[in-house]
Amino acid sequence: MLTQFAEGRLEDQLDKYDHWADRFEDLPLYFMTFHGQQSIRTVIDTMQHAVYVYDICHVVIDNLQFMMGHEQLSTDRIAAQDYIIGVFRKFATDNNCHVTLVIHPRKEDDDKELQTASIFGSAKVSGL
Numbered sequence: 001m002l003t004q005f006a007e008g009r010l011e012d013q014l015d016k017y018d019h020w021a022d023r024f025e026d027l028p029l030y031f032m033t034f035h036g037q038q039s040i041r042t043v044i045d046t047m048q049h050a051v052y053v054y055d056i057c058h059v060v061i062d063n064l065q066f067m068m069g070h071e072q073l074s075t076d077r078i079a080a081q082d083y084i085i086g087v088f089r090k091f092a093t094d095n096n097c098h099v100t101l102v103i104h105p106r107k108e109d110d111d112k113e114l115q116t117a118s119i120f121g122s123a124k125v126s127g128l
Contacts, residue, residue: 030054040087051095061088062102 003009005027006020032046043061050056064084085101092099 030056040084044087044091047091047097047099048095051097056097058098058100060100060102064101064103 002020002024005024006016010017010020030050032043032050034043034046047059050059064081088099088101091097
């Protein structure tokens with residue numbers, strides 16, 4: 001993220017690293033420290049805490065599919081996906097907070113264009 005913010009590779013410009021790191025640190029960003037699969041309840045509780053403590057107004061969830069691997073809702077993954085999206089929609093409405101879900105498409109051959117079928121589950125997600 002720092003490389004993107006600086007709009008260039010900082011390892012090639014080490015003399016500018018501190019400048020860009022300081023500017024990045026001033027951004028009003030908070031990161032959840034989750035690594036690996038988490039339950040939807042844990043993520044929602046953490047988001048709720050962030051709204052209350054830091055008055056955040058936008059959450060970015062990366063990566064929906066990884067979270068779905070943790071939920072034991074059903075063998076029907078489309079139903080599980082719909083449930084999780086519903087939980088995030090409810091959170092957004094109840095807390096007046098935007099929620100952006102990052103959904104990574106499945107790997108396709110380089111010569112094949114991505115389509116709604118490239119997103120696991122249903123095309124409903126791609127229209128959010």
